[in-house]
Amino acid sequence: MSETKRTEISSLGEFKLIDHLTANFAATNSSTIKGVGDDAAVISCGSLTPNPSPEERGGRMVKVVTTDMLVEGIHFDLMYFPLRSLGYKSVAVNLSDVYAMNATPKQITVSIAISNRFSVEALEEFYEGIQMACKKFEVDLVGGDTTSSNKGFIISVTAIGEANENEIVYRSGAKAGDLLCVSGDLGAAYCGLQLLEREKAVFREHPEAQPEFSNRQYIIGRCLKPEPRKDVIDFFRHAGIKPTSMIDISDGLSSEIFHLCKQSETGCMLQEENVPIDQETYHQALEFNVDPITCALSGGEDYELLFTIDPKDEKKIRDADDLRVIGKILEKEKGMKMITKGGNEIALTALGWDAFKPT
Numbered sequence: 001m002s003e004t005k006r007t008e009i010s011s012l013g014e015f016k017l018i019d020h021l022t023a024n025f026a027a028t029n030s031s032t033i034k035g036v037g038d039d040a041a042v043i044s045c046g047s048l049t050p051n052p053s054p055e056e057r058g059g060r061m062v063k064v065v066t067t068d069m070l071v072e073g074i075h076f077d078l079m080y081f082p083l084r085s086l087g088y089k090s091v092a093v094n095l096s097d098v099y100a101m102n103a104t105p106k107q108i109t110v111s112i113a114i115s116n117r118f119s120v121e122a123l124e125e126f127y128e129g130i131q132m133a134c135k136k137f138e139v140d141l142v143g144g145d146t147t148s149s150n151k152g153f154i155i156s157v158t159a160i161g162e163a164n165e166n167e168i169v170y171r172s173g174a175k176a177g178d179l180l181c182v183s184g185d186l187g188a189a190y191c192g193l194q195l196l197e198r199e200k201a202v203f204r205e206h207p208e209a210q211p212e213f214s215n216r217q218y219i220i221g222r223c224l225k226p227e228p229r230k231d232v233i234d235f236f237r238h239a240g241i242k243p244t245s246m247i248d249i250s251d252g253l254s255s256e257i258f259h260l261c262k263q264s265e266t267g268c269m270l271q272e273e274n275v276p277i278d279q280e281t282y283h284q285a286l287e288f289n290v291d292p293i294t295c296a297l298s299g300g301e302d303y304e305l306l307f308t309i310d311p312k313d314e315k316k317i318r319d320a321d322d323l324r325v326i327g328k329i330l331e332k333e334k335g336m337k338m339i340t341k342g343g344n345e346i347a348l349t350a351l352g353w354d355a356f357k358p359t
């Protein structure tokens, strides 16, 4: 009897699995400018010449396309996730990937798999959240699919955006000497999630207990209602900055730095003292006996933007509210490192959230 080979998914992890499954799919259409491997694919809207050079394409409009799935029990728990927030978040996480390309989202499609556990009213609430995000970020809901599921709620959203081709920012454009920057603050969504999970466990034991959320509204909001950073893209336009590379932070800072450096073929030096962490996150992390920097490096779902800039733009970034220079891009041979608050240099490992990491 011949033995069939069986490789466990966990032996590869999410990113290697994607690379493995898509490795043999070369793009055959000239309109495919960028396929798998960035926050969104980039597609040209048509060209009169069959193989236009980048110069010929410059000034042309391109489309970006990205898709993300949210699965009940994996990405959200309806015990504490209001359906309206869930609708909003399902759109927000996709728009974040469009902004990470320095593009403007225009349309979304929404596909859902639902069981008869849900009422029409419950789904109306979910769609109210979708509509709130559509209005706020000026995107149109243009389609989707509805099907049944045996048990859990599954949501898949696709976002389509537009940009001028020469405005698109890839993960791969960082160069040694560029400054590594981030928007907002990090680790809050992770701490918010841990707090919600803790209160859920308390509620299971003591259903009469009231959840303890005083002074923790910010981190809970960051978990339940993330805001994609349209304002940062708008700022870049007004300030005349084009980042050299960019990615959104969905899986934790260290994992995203790892992606940027890998695709740009560079190393980096991150300075721990410059990583922005909100006071609430800081206090909640300590309450959980976790080092706050670990929440920023390895917690996920912040949906902030991580980007690199040419040093000529440093002052504009330093003058901006809510944007921080957190490190520097180095030559690849120098590796990926972090200088700790204590002045020690340590290797930065990709500690981000990985869907298939063995727990």
Ligand code: ADP
Residues within 6 Å of the ligand: 018, 022, 035, 036, 037, 038, 039, 040, 041, 067, 068, 097, 250
């Ligand atoms: P993000 O965190 O920005 O959503 P992902 O890590 O999910 O990005 O995906 C990285 C890249 O891999 C993207 O280009 C995405 O479109 C692609 N990708 C992810 N899963 C698959 C899949 N099952 N088949 C083909 N491409 C995929």
Ligand code: MG
Residues within 6 Å of the ligand: 038, 039, 096, 097, 100, 247, 248, 249, 250
């Ligand atoms: Mg992304």
